Amino acid sequence: MKKETLKQQAYNIIKNKIITCEYPPNFLLNEEKLKDEIGASRTPIRDALSRLEQENLVHILPKKGIMVASLSIREINAIYEARMLVEPYAIEHYASKIEKERLQYFRKIFQNEKEVRGRIYDFDDKLHIEFINAMDNEYFQAMYERIYYQNCRLRILSGVKSEKRIEETVQEHLKIIDACLAEKWTEAADAMREHLICSKRASFMTIIESGEIAL
Numbered sequence: 001m002k003k004e005t006l007k008q009q010a011y012n013i014i015k016n017k018i019i020t021c022e023y024p025p026n027f028l029l030n031e032e033k034l035k036d037e038i039g040a041s042r043t044p045i046r047d048a049l050s051r052l053e054q055e056n057l058v059h060i061l062p063k064k065g066i067m068v069a070s071l072s073i074r075e076i077n078a079i080y081e082a083r084m085l086v087e088p089y090a091i092e093h094y095a096s097k098i099e100k101e102r103l104q105y106f107r108k109i110f111q112n113e114k115e116v117r118g119r120i121y122d123f124d125d126k127l128h129i130e131f132i133n134a135m136d137n138e139y140f141q142a143m144y145e146r147i148y149y150q151n152c153r154l155r156i157l158s159g160v161k162s163e164k165r166i167e168e169t170v171q172e173h174l175k176i177i178d179a180c181l182a183e184k185w186t187e188a189a190d191a192m193r194e195h196l197i198c199s200k201r202a203s204f205m206t207i208i209e210s211g212e213i214a215l
Helices: 003-019 031-038 042-054 073-097 100-111 113-117 120-134 138-158 163-181 185-210
Strands: 058-061 065-068
Touching: 003 031, 003 042, 003 138, 031 042, 042 058, 073 120, 073 138, 073 163, 073 185, 100 113, 100 120, 100 163, 113 120, 113 163, 120 138, 120 163, 138 185, 163 185
Parallel strands: none
Antiparallel strands: 058 065
16 A cells, blocks of 8 residues: 555544544554554554544643543534524525525434434434535535534534433524525524534533542
8 A cells, every 4th residue: 555545544544533532532542553554564554643643632631642532521612603603694694505405305204213212323414414515615614524523523522412311412403404495594404503502501401410520
């Protein structure tokens, strides 16, 4: 394999392990162990870790090692602060570019209780990304990609949502979609803000109860 291919492979493997919390927050990574796990030399591993540090997924600590980035209360606040700025804006200014057939597709999914219940995270992500992609702005998309990966870690650490919260999430998404279908963009943006506020509150409650997140 070419060196670039090995670098990308090492990056993808380590990143996936961080996002899925196989390497949990504050976990110390060891270069030698990473070499054995991934089957790569030191150069691709170091290149991958350097890229992951730029994405705020690891911190390289002099004389200590490589630590997986924490998910503190401050981090969670920062994630939702960024989402509150970007996602309602995306809806209000760009959602009109999304074809109504696409919105109807999402509406049918969220109306199908059996279909959505077991894959709520998957469909949730797809709808939110639909609004971000409608912006056709690589800077917003790059920023949201970083938010997305941190949010994946947060979801895994907070565990499965309660039945009550799943139902609330479904209804919140339907409210956003229906406002978009009616071309009430300000109303749809407000509905997205409400959804994010509720999502943040639920994440805090679950994560604090679990004791996994530092203050």
